Amino acid sequence: MSTRRATHANSWYSGDKRTLNAELNEWLEAVGDEIEDAGPVPVSGARIIIAPHAGYSYSGPAAAYAYKSWDLSQAKRILILGPSHHVYLASCALPPATTATYATPLGPLTLDSATVSSLRATGKFQTMTMAVDEAEHSLEMHLPYVYKMLELAGRTGTPIIPIMVGSVGAAVEKEFGELLADLIGAEDVAVVVSTDFCHWGTRFDFTHYYPDLPEVPGPIPCSHPLPDPSSVKPSTYPPHQKLSSRVTPPADGPPIYESITALDKQGMAAVSTGSHDVFVEYLRKTKNTICGRHPIGVVMAGIESILEETDADETQGRFRWVRYEHSSEVEDVRDSSVSYASAFCIL
Template identity: 30%
Template sequence: MSQREMSVAGTFYPDSKSEIERYITHFNKSFSVKDENRNKIKPRAIICPHAGYIYSGFTSNLAFNLSSNKDIKRVIVFGPSHRVYIKGASIALFDTYKTPLGDLKIDLEYSKKLKEKYGFLDFNESLHKEHSTETQAPFIKNYFKEAKIIEIVYGELDFNELSKLTDELLLDKENFIVISTDLSHFYPLNEAKKLDNICLNAIASKNLELFDKGCEACGKIGVKAIIKSAIKYNFDTELLYYCTSYDKTKDDSSVVGYASALIGEKI
């Protein structure tokens, strides 16, 4: 049986079950949701960051917590490749996906069908040591305990092509999509906030053109793809939380931005 092994456990996130559970418990005690201030969305997808949990774990966890759904059969996580160049995207064709909370089953049959249908999908094993997708796996295991996972790592790719895939995935209400992205990288705090606000406003207003006026999200291709699908299906977006690495390091000279959002049907 082939397995997608952990590559960044012990660095980006804890490599022990008890420590991850401690993180999640702490995150969940750190916020309360006031429904009267929310847009009341039934989530079909989320956008969330992929830095180390000490920096962005709270932000990601919030999106997963508000999306937990026992009826979800399949979680499809999209993330940009940071270390290996690829034209197109790679879909994981392993049997299982290892996490410190226990293995996730990969929906191999479904993944193979997607690979056959979409010409930009291939399987390149070297792509599946990617932290942008792997950092989501413990949250998926915690909040979607019975669901299977599909991992897609993309590189140089037209967001319009990727959006055709997210369109199809959203037709099945047992599917849930995770779009992994951080925002601007290594700008002074004030400059980072200006750039990140472009991304946040583009998500909130579902304005595809605005993304290209200064948004520097590393996963912008994935974000634009899901926003295009949201426009097609008349889904709403709800920004949940924004922060930067400054909140942890107190160094405002060079920061990374993080945000989470829900995408789905208005209740």
């Protein structure tokens, strides 16, 4: 049996155990013991989180808000879903059958081989090669935080279930959401959804700009009440421009970074509706470069499938956003930025 190496250590985050541990402690402590409008942390019942996966110098502090919210009190398994950045996948992929552990600078995480084997037996999943797994950062960037939070919760040894989600359509997101619904809905399973938000700039071929900022339901910090699905209508979004060296913001227009924020908050509001269809329509309308849109879609579809069979109140299965940041504040079309957002969901 083999170990998946921490291939992004010493580049995307510190490979030194003491340094990494100190950084994680610093970011978690900065969140405090209570998050505005969310209450004391961890948030009771918040088994599911969305968190960013960029280099820790960029996204580590934002991710801390999701991880500080995370309720691991019942966790016996950790499900982690992340996008594929380097390899095209038409479905979802599981780790190689020979993988037993995932290395982190803090210590190893054990693969839940029984659950992975059960999922593989459905015939619906592809299998990553070790090279593909080790090249991808979207799953690895969460492993040190997962290890740290399990350690703080006194639950070290809890196994993980990493799943790489490909560039799938809405129907396939729903198919895998339903397939994973038993896992997502299990009280002893905690879930991490890995994503960054808008990748803005010519190097990302995405320069969306709102000359007139739209009004957006305020999901940051946690909005009360949550957005009504009927109030989030991507079809009514205002016109936007694609900026370039020849098309620049009007002199009296908002700064580019404010437009990016509005665009991302529209997406966050769409996720907070709990409606997979609303989120899909948002993406169709805006084309926002949310790299983890498919993992988000799979989990949203899974939650909807679960709630159809229950009498849960309207706040169950709805994501509440606790942090939003940019890597930089874009003011010129030659600039670029990536957005980072953190959320939790009680289910």
